[in-house]
Amino acid sequence: MQVTVLSGAGISAESGVPTFRDAETGLWAKVDPYEISSSDGWKANPEKVWAWYLWRHYMMGSVRPNNGHLAVADWQDYADVHVVTQNVDNLHERAGSKNVYHLHGSLFEFRCDYCQSAYDGELPAMPEPVETVDPPQCPCGGLIRPNVVWFGEALPEDAWQRSVSAVTGADIVIVVGTSSIVYPAAGLPELALANGTAVVEVNPEPTPLSEAATAVVRESAATALPGLLQRLPTLLG
Incomplete structure (x- = not known):
């Protein structure tokens, strides 16, 4: 069967x-979902988007x-x-x-936003949430993004x-x-x-x-x- x-x-x-519709706590309590879950938001402020997803990536370590x-x-x-x-x-x-x-997509996969190559390099430590973190850079010059599907993406x-x-x-x-x-x-x-x-x-x-x-x-x-x-x-x- x-x-x-x-x-x-x-x-x-x-x-x-937390589900996507839950109110986040602390630093992210008033984040606009579109701002951190869209290509437009990434282009406008990749440091903020990267920080949000990196925190969720690490937060999952304490979840069973x-x-x-x-x-x-x-x-x-x-x-x-x-x-x-x-x-x-x-x-x-x-x-x-x-x-x-x-x-x-997955919080545990990452790729270049330009050449689409998978990224398996080191991630910066994040013991506490912060508002901005510079994303790693691909050898091609593109920025490393989470391999998740944002609003409007296929x-x-x-x-x-x-x-x-x-x-x-x-x-x-x-x-x-x-x-x-x-x-x-x-x-x-x-x-x-x-x-x-x-x-x-x-x-x-x-x-x-x-x-x-x-x-x-x-x-x-x-x-x-x-x-x-x-x-x-x-x-x-």
């Missing part, structure tokens, strides 16, 4: 990762996978599991999941194609912790339903997907995912 999990910010929020991440990894003992995530953290990988496709083609294949090849699709409003990712459950594949939504709150989903579990990821595979026959009738 192939199980494809589509995960969003909700699953990581239970590990203490929760029971939701661990449950998905455990399913690999019983099924062919693929994870399509909108999250830029690495909690699925740290929990042990092998097939993880990052639709919106999704990484390889991750998108792998995600579509994971959805079209699935026997069941489980959508967990996502608002189901950000496209094109939100179109993947619709693709599964159009193919006749069962879609189970795991979310404490209703979303635009709820009415169309084959089954809905109104619980958090950490509560619902452990034991969910065993509950599927009942959920799907």
Whole structure:
């Protein structure tokens, strides 16, 4: 059996990762999301954008996978599991999941904004958040940026194609912790339903997907995912 999990910010929020819509604390409490998550913002003030992402990169070191991440990894003992995530953290990988496709990039990958070459050099230490940090420079002269998808940028083609294949090849699709409003990712459950594949939504709150989903579990990821595979026959009738 192939199980494809589509995960969003909700699953990581239970590990203490602030979601994009949460108010940040301290230095970043009044940051305009567009200012630090767009190509325009990067061009206007790369030092500020780099500082924000570098802090989030280091902040993740104190965050641990929760029971939701661990449950998905455990399913690999019983099924062919693929994870399509909108999250830029690495909690699925740290929990042990092998097939993880990052639709919106990763806080743990970096590249040149000019020649697009991957960057694996040293990063400056950041024990506390600061307002600005000079980004490293590529040998070509370009600046090193986080390999994440900003507003208006296209999704990484390889991750998108792998995600579509994971959805079209699935026997069941489980959508967990996502608002189901950000496209094109939100179109993947619709693709599964159009193919006749069962879609189970795991979310404490209703979303635009709820009415169309084959089954809905109104619980958090950490509560619902452990034991969910065993509950599927009942959920799907």
